[in-house]
Amino acid sequence: MVKISKEAALEYHENSRPGKIEVIPTKPYRTQTDLSLAYSPGVAYPCLEIQQNPDDAYKYTDKGNLVAVISNGTAVLGLGDIGALSGKPVMEGKGLLFKIYGGIDVFDIEVAEKDPEKFCEAVEKIAPTFGGINLEDIKAPECFYIEERLKKSLDIPVMHDDQHGTAIISAAGLKNALEVNGKDIKKVKIVVNGAGAAAISCTKLYMALGAQRENIVMLDSKGVITSDRPNLTEQKKFFATDRRDIHTLEEAIKGADVFVGLSKGNILSQDMIRSMADQPIVFALANPVPEISYEEAMASRPDVLMATGRSDYPNQINNVIGFPYIFRGALDVHATAINEEMKMAAVHAIAELAKQPVPDVVNDIYQVNNLTFGPLYFIPKPVDPRLITEVSAAVAKAAIDSGVARKTITDWAAYKNQLRELLGQETKLTQKLHDTARSHPQRVVFAEGIHPTMLKAAVQAKAEGICQPILLGNDERIEKLAKELDLNLDGIEIVNLRHDNQAERRERYARVLAEKRQRQGYTVDEANDKMFERNYFGMMMVETGEADAFITGLYTKYSNTIKVAKEVIGIRPEYNHFGTMHIVNSKKGTYYIADTLINRHPDKEVLKDVAKLSAMTVRFFNDEPSIAMLSYSNFGSDDSGSPAQVHQAVEELQQQYPDLAIDGEMQVNFALNRELRDKKYPFSRLNGRDVNTLVFPNLSSANGAYKLLQALSPETEIIGPIQMGLNKPIHFTDFECSVRDVINITAVAVIDAYVDKIKNKITEAE
Numbered sequence: 001m002v003k004i005s006k007e008a009a010l011e012y013h014e015n016s017r018p019g020k021i022e023v024i025p026t027k028p029y030r031t032q033t034d035l036s037l038a039y040s041p042g043v044a045y046p047c048l049e050i051q052q053n054p055d056d057a058y059k060y061t062d063k064g065n066l067v068a069v070i071s072n073g074t075a076v077l078g079l080g081d082i083g084a085l086s087g088k089p090v091m092e093g094k095g096l097l098f099k100i101y102g103g104i105d106v107f108d109i110e111v112a113e114k115d116p117e118k119f120c121e122a123v124e125k126i127a128p129t130f131g132g133i134n135l136e137d138i139k140a141p142e143c144f145y146i147e148e149r150l151k152k153s154l155d156i157p158v159m160h161d162d163q164h165g166t167a168i169i170s171a172a173g174l175k176n177a178l179e180v181n182g183k184d185i186k187k188v189k190i191v192v193n194g195a196g197a198a199a200i201s202c203t204k205l206y207m208a209l210g211a212q213r214e215n216i217v218m219l220d221s222k223g224v225i226t227s228d229r230p231n232l233t234e235q236k237k238f239f240a241t242d243r244r245d246i247h248t249l250e251e252a253i254k255g256a257d258v259f260v261g262l263s264k265g266n267i268l269s270q271d272m273i274r275s276m277a278d279q280p281i282v283f284a285l286a287n288p289v290p291e292i293s294y295e296e297a298m299a300s301r302p303d304v305l306m307a308t309g310r311s312d313y314p315n316q317i318n319n320v321i322g323f324p325y326i327f328r329g330a331l332d333v334h335a336t337a338i339n340e341e342m343k344m345a346a347v348h349a350i351a352e353l354a355k356q357p358v359p360d361v362v363n364d365i366y367q368v369n370n371l372t373f374g375p376l377y378f379i380p381k382p383v384d385p386r387l388i389t390e391v392s393a394a395v396a397k398a399a400i401d402s403g404v405a406r407k408t409i410t411d412w413a414a415y416k417n418q419l420r421e422l423l424g425q426e427t428k429l430t431q432k433l434h435d436t437a438r439s440h441p442q443r444v445v446f447a448e449g450i451h452p453t454m455l456k457a458a459v460q461a462k463a464e465g466i467c468q469p470i471l472l473g474n475d476e477r478i479e480k481l482a483k484e485l486d487l488n489l490d491g492i493e494i495v496n497l498r499h500d501n502q503a504e505r506r507e508r509y510a511r512v513l514a515e516k517r518q519r520q521g522y523t524v525d526e527a528n529d530k531m532f533e534r535n536y537f538g539m540m541m542v543e544t545g546e547a548d549a550f551i552t553g554l555y556t557k558y559s560n561t562i563k564v565a566k567e568v569i570g571i572r573p574e575y576n577h578f579g580t581m582h583i584v585n586s587k588k589g590t591y592y593i594a595d596t597l598i599n600r601h602p603d604k605e606v607l608k609d610v611a612k613l614s615a616m617t618v619r620f621f622n623d624e625p626s627i628a629m630l631s632y633s634n635f636g637s638d639d640s641g642s643p644a645q646v647h648q649a650v651e652e653l654q655q656q657y658p659d660l661a662i663d664g665e666m667q668v669n670f671a672l673n674r675e676l677r678d679k680k681y682p683f684s685r686l687n688g689r690d691v692n693t694l695v696f697p698n699l700s701s702a703n704g705a706y707k708l709l710q711a712l713s714p715e716t717e718i719i720g721p722i723q724m725g726l727n728k729p730i731h732f733t734d735f736e737c738s739v740r741d742v743i744n745i746t747a748v749a750v751i752d753a754y755v756d757k758i759k760n761k762i763t764e765a766e
């Protein structure tokens with residue numbers, strides 16, 4: 001677990017430039033025209049439109065995606081009343097979280113005003129700027145009045161995050177923790193330490209989930225809140241107990257099932273936890289120092305179900321799991337409020353998500369093997385990419401159903417896709433690939449069933465409906481690994497190709513292969529031996545039609561796989577070579593790069609085949625190829641060696657395919673800059689066209705190019721390698737590829753297999 005030092009935290013905030021956020025323009029601004037549109041005179045037009053119709057502010061400004069994080073600094077984390085300015089790092093932090101998790105822009109606004117009336121007036125005056133208001137770290141009881149008044153006076157969602165954000169997450173956590181220990185919310189005894197903004201709101205929500213008021217004891221800085229205490233605020237009075245036998249936390253907590261701390265650090269002892277009932281739930285949520293440290297709580301007794309507000313321990317119950325997504329959903333339907341229905345929808349969506357298999361990206365970030373629902377994982381991690389789709393969609397839907405939405409959503413699948421895209425989780429192309437594969441799932445053989453990445457990918461691809469996986473490998477070892485990784489193998493076939501029960505199959509495959517290659521000196525005995533190798537066996541499954549596609553490469557060297565593929569599957573009759581392509585999905589657009597893996601030193605003929613295969617593959621992805629044949633010279637400027645070979649390949653291809661948009665040789669900058677190319681080389685066949693396909697002169701340059709992009713711009717998605725030119729859908733993976741990479745390739749293989757089947761049907765019909 002990461003330990004943070006004061007020095008590191010201060011350096012983080014100071015370094016490169018002070019603070020954590022900045023404002024970035026979203027429209028072009030480089031030319032005189034751009035500036036005239038962005039500002040005077042052009043800007044006057046949207047102003048006048050908004051004057052006519054105020055709702056147009058959502059159309060012409062960032063209002064609909066802009067939230068104010070507003071605080072007066074009176075209850076900053078558990079640090080207390082440290083003042084508006086001192087709270088600014090927290091508010092900037094919230095801004096950062098809104099942006100990275102919800103794609104929402106934030107202005108943090110620190111108002112140096114403790115008087116609730118004056119504070120509300122200030123907020124009301126600046127409200128037109130925003131699509132929503134997140135009140136933050138304002139102390140109780142003032143926060144209750146402030147929120148109520150602003151909710152009434154403003155027609156945009158207003159939420160005091162410390163109250164409702166915390167309530168939503170901790171209610172989801174409580175619901176799930178009670179599922180882990182099997183206790184009934186209606187019967188559990190709950191001690192809430194703290195009676196401020198967060199504590200009051202959390203406890204109300206637990207009651208909405210079924211907790212009984214008579215089972216709840218609340219404490220503030222003076223001890224147990226009993227009904228005979230004078231001068232209780234309205235909120236505290238509501239939770240005051242009639243019991244007279246308890247005064248301190250130590251007395252109150254005896255025999256309790258649940259402790260919720262929303263007070264301050266280090267006030268809960270190990271003995272107090274030991275005095276609680278079986279399998280006690282301890283939520284020590286004060287920040288930054290919890291009511292008891294995670295280590296101490298865990299050491300107090302073995303059956304404790306523990307959560308803190310911090311990111312460095314298991315079960316982080318922190319409003320960050322809620323506010324970005326709650327506001328996202330509310331903003332997307334132009335909600336006028338965040339109401340009880342929306343909050344409850346968020347509780348259930350968050351609780352449900354913790355029970356679903358965890359995506360690899362989450363395991364990777366936390367450097368764990370497999371997070372699974374249970375004592376150490378009963379609340380989703382803040383980095384879970386599914387939170388935005390599940391929680392925001394649930395909130396938006398509840399807003400529509402409860403009548404506070406000014407805009408409706410009907411296509412929920414499209415909305416979820418849009419949310420994924422917003423955070424760059426999925427580009428349109430991968431979505432399209434997955435959707436297409438899902439509509440025609442095929443039988444895919446995964447060669448390395450015993451590799452954790454491939455096993456996870458196969459299970460996930462099955463769960464997503466992309467394919468019916470067949471795993472090659474030792475069934476006992478695969479089952480053991482699946483158990484360790486907590487993967488469900490239901491409905492997944494495992495073929496132990498070396499087992500006796502596969503003898504008939506091996507012999508049959510050997511006969512087919514030997515017959516196919518008898519003119520290349522193959523004997524049945526030799527072929528029989530080869531069937532003990534997974535690449536031979538797996539490819540034969542596809543060759544004989546017992547499977548539709550094959551994925552390999554996590555263990556095996558390409559040179560070996562290529563050799564086997566050529567022997568077993570063979571190259572398409574109209575070509576003499578095959579190759580691979582990588583698709584690069586960048587902010588600038590989608591580019592197809594070839595040949596990235598196969599042909600080390602291509603001659604002119606190989607280059608021609610790679611270019612033709614690239615054109616075919618780009619069309620396969622429903623794009624029109626516009627091909628630049630690359631080199632380090634332009635259109636004959638160097639007439640020897642590698643450029644000359646590219647030059648000649650282009651000449652022959654242009655003659656053979658007069659309609660194909662292809663030209664070269666050219667340098668990458670001319671390929672990617674149409675204006676520059678058109679100006680300098682107006683004769684080019686690519687004149688007026690953007691290039692989308694880059695055929696490199698050799699393997700080193702193509703391979704280096706996509707790896708460079710991968711390393712320099714992690715936000716760029718790279719799909720591949722995509723095999724082109726073999727007779728059947730045999731696809732390769734990179735050694736170091738992720739589960740997601742394998743799933744993407746699986747989707748390509750499935751589509752490839754489906755297209756093959758259609759083509760075969762057409763040929764048969766003819």
Ligand SMILES: NC(=O)C1=CN([C@@H]2O[C@H](COP(=O)(O)OP(=O)(O)OC[C@H]3O[C@@H](n4cnc5c(N)ncnc54)[C@H](OP(=O)(O)O)[C@@H]3O)[C@@H](O)[C@H]2O)C=CC1
Nearest residue numbers: 075077078140195196197198220221263286287309318319
């Ligand atoms: N994990 C999470 O997501 C969140 C955690 N929090 C944490 O919860 C805590 C409270 O925040 P918030 O409600 O906004 O602040 P408030 O100032 O509104 O409330 C603080 C409450 O704590 C009580 N308190 C202080 N000391 C003690 C003590 N020794 N024993 C019992 N109660 C005590 C105060 O009592 P009194 O009423 O007598 O003054 C008050 O009721 C903070 O540590 C904050 O970081 C808050 C929001 C979200």
Ligand SMILES: CC(=O)C(=O)O
Nearest residue numbers: 077078162287318319
């Ligand atoms: C998390 C949070 O909002 C707080 O501790 O105040």
Ligand SMILES: [Mg+2]
Nearest residue numbers: 077136137162
């Ligand atoms: Mg807070």
